[in-house]
Amino acid sequence: MKIVIIGAGEVGYHIAKALHQANDVVVIDQREEACERADELDVQVIRGNGANVSILDQALEDTDLLVAVTGLDEVNIVACMASKLIVKNKSRFNTVARVSNPDYIDKPVAKRTQIGIDTMICPELTLASEVAEILSIPYAIGAEYFAEGKVEMMEFAVSGGNKLVGKELKELNMANCCIVSALFRDAEVIIPHGTDRIQENDHIVVIGKPAAMADVRDMFGEKVGRRSKVMIIGGGIVGFYLAKLVSKGDFDLKIIEANKERSSQIADQLPNVLVLNGDGTDINLLKDEGVGEMDVVIAVTNSDEKNLLCALIAKQLGGKKVIARADRSDYVSLFEMVGVDSAVSPRQATVNEVLKLTMGQGIETVTTIEGEKAEIIEYTASKRSKIVGKPLKNIKFPSGAIISMVVHKGNTVVPRGNYVIEEGDRVVVFALQSANAEVERLFK
Structure with a gap:
C-alpha cells in the first residue's frame, strides 16, 4: 500500500516504523527535528504543512491510506477532508484522523464519513x-x-x-x-x-x-471485599473521562488536579467525586489524602516525568497498584523497570487501528502488548483461508504464534489439535511480530 502519514511525532513515527518495510510510506511534518528522525527510516519525507492542499496534491497520487496524527485536531480533520476531495478513486482510499477534543468525538473510535473521515480515533478516550x-x-x-x-x-x-x-x-x-x-x-x-x-x-x-x-x-489476587479506593492524579482529558467511567462503578474515587479552574469544572460535572486542587507530587498532600490506603493510583497528567514521579511516590507511600501514563514509547519499559506496575500509552490505540487497516481483509482487531513485543489479532476465516477445513494438527503453524480462541456460531472454544476451523469462524491469535506475516498468509 501507499500510505501518507501527516505528523511525525510519537504516534506518526511509530506508525511509519511499523509499516515502512512492507509499504510505500510518505511522512509529512513541519518540524525539522521530526523530519530528521523520520528520515532514519526508509520512507519519503516531506517538510511542510500536512493540511496544505498543494502539498497533499503532490503526495496523494496513487495513495491508499492517509493517516493524520499531528498534535492539532483541526489540522488532522482538515487534512482528511481535503484529501477526500483531491483523491479521485475514493472507493479504495481511506482516511484516519487522530483527535483529542471530546467536542469532536464521544467514544474511542468513531466513523465520520459524512465529513471525509473514515476513522476518527481519540487515543485519550481509548x-x-x-x-x-x-x-x-x-x-x-x-x-x-x-x-x-x-x-x-x-x-x-x-x-x-x-x-x-x-x-x-x-x-x-x-x-x-x-x-x-x-x-x-x-x-x-x-x-x-x-x-x-x-x-x-x-x-x-x-x-x-x-x-x-x-x-x-x-x-492472581484476593478479592478486596469492599469498595476499591482509587486516586487519579491529573484531571485532563484522560483523567476526566476515566473518572467519569469509574464513577459509575463500585469505587471510592479521588481526583487531584493542579489547575484550580479545571478542578472546579470537574467537580461541577462529577458531583459524586471528591476533587482536590493540588500538586500530585506533594508528599504531604498524598499522605493527608491516604494514598497508602489506595488500591490503585493512576497518574495521567500531560507530563511523562511528572507521572513517573507521582507513581513512584504513591508506591513508596504504600499504594497497592500504580499506573502511569507514558506518551513517549521509550519510557514504557523504563517506567515498569523502576517500579511502576503498568505504564500505559495513548498512542498505541492509533497505531493498532492503522495496523488493522493495512493488514488486509479478514482482520477485525489488532492489539499490541508489552510495548509492541507481541500482538493479539482477531481474524475472520474466509472460504479461501488456508487454515479452513483441516485439523489444526495438520497445519504448519509458526512456532512464534498460537491460536488462543475460536468463536464458532456464537460459541467460544479453546481449539485443540483435532479442531477444524470453518468459514466465518472468529479466530483469536497470539503472535510474536516475527510470526505475523506467516500467520496472515494462513488466513488469506
Whole structure:
C-alpha cells in the first residue's frame, strides 16, 4: 500500500516504523527535528504543512491510506477532508484522523464519513477505557475484548507473595474455555507449555470466555471485599473521562488536579467525586489524602516525568497498584523497570487501528502488548483461508504464534489439535511480530 502519514511525532513515527518495510510510506511534518528522525527510516519525507492542499496534491497520487496524527485536531480533520476531495478513486482510499477534543468525538473510535473521515480515533478516550477495565482486578495490568465481547484478554503481573509462584501452568486448573497464551519474563517472550513454571514478576496473558475469566482473576489476587479506593492524579482529558467511567462503578474515587479552574469544572460535572486542587507530587498532600490506603493510583497528567514521579511516590507511600501514563514509547519499559506496575500509552490505540487497516481483509482487531513485543489479532476465516477445513494438527503453524480462541456460531472454544476451523469462524491469535506475516498468509 501507499500510505501518507501527516505528523511525525510519537504516534506518526511509530506508525511509519511499523509499516515502512512492507509499504510505500510518505511522512509529512513541519518540524525539522521530526523530519530528521523520520528520515532514519526508509520512507519519503516531506517538510511542510500536512493540511496544505498543494502539498497533499503532490503526495496523494496513487495513495491508499492517509493517516493524520499531528498534535492539532483541526489540522488532522482538515487534512482528511481535503484529501477526500483531491483523491479521485475514493472507493479504495481511506482516511484516519487522530483527535483529542471530546467536542469532536464521544467514544474511542468513531466513523465520520459524512465529513471525509473514515476513522476518527481519540487515543485519550481509548486509554481511559482500557484503564477502567483493569482497575478493580488485582494484579491486572491490561485488558481487551475480542469478537464483540465473546472473548476477553487479561494480562496479570505475578507479585512475589503470590501463591502461584513456582507452580507449573498445568496446575492452574483453568476452565476449558480459558488458556494461558503467553509469558513475559524480563525481555523474553515465551509461548507457554504446561510444564513451564511461574516465576516472580512474570507477566501472564490469559485469554478466555468472559464468564469464566472471573475465576482466573481470583487466582492472581484476593478479592478486596469492599469498595476499591482509587486516586487519579491529573484531571485532563484522560483523567476526566476515566473518572467519569469509574464513577459509575463500585469505587471510592479521588481526583487531584493542579489547575484550580479545571478542578472546579470537574467537580461541577462529577458531583459524586471528591476533587482536590493540588500538586500530585506533594508528599504531604498524598499522605493527608491516604494514598497508602489506595488500591490503585493512576497518574495521567500531560507530563511523562511528572507521572513517573507521582507513581513512584504513591508506591513508596504504600499504594497497592500504580499506573502511569507514558506518551513517549521509550519510557514504557523504563517506567515498569523502576517500579511502576503498568505504564500505559495513548498512542498505541492509533497505531493498532492503522495496523488493522493495512493488514488486509479478514482482520477485525489488532492489539499490541508489552510495548509492541507481541500482538493479539482477531481474524475472520474466509472460504479461501488456508487454515479452513483441516485439523489444526495438520497445519504448519509458526512456532512464534498460537491460536488462543475460536468463536464458532456464537460459541467460544479453546481449539485443540483435532479442531477444524470453518468459514466465518472468529479466530483469536497470539503472535510474536516475527510470526505475523506467516500467520496472515494462513488466513488469506
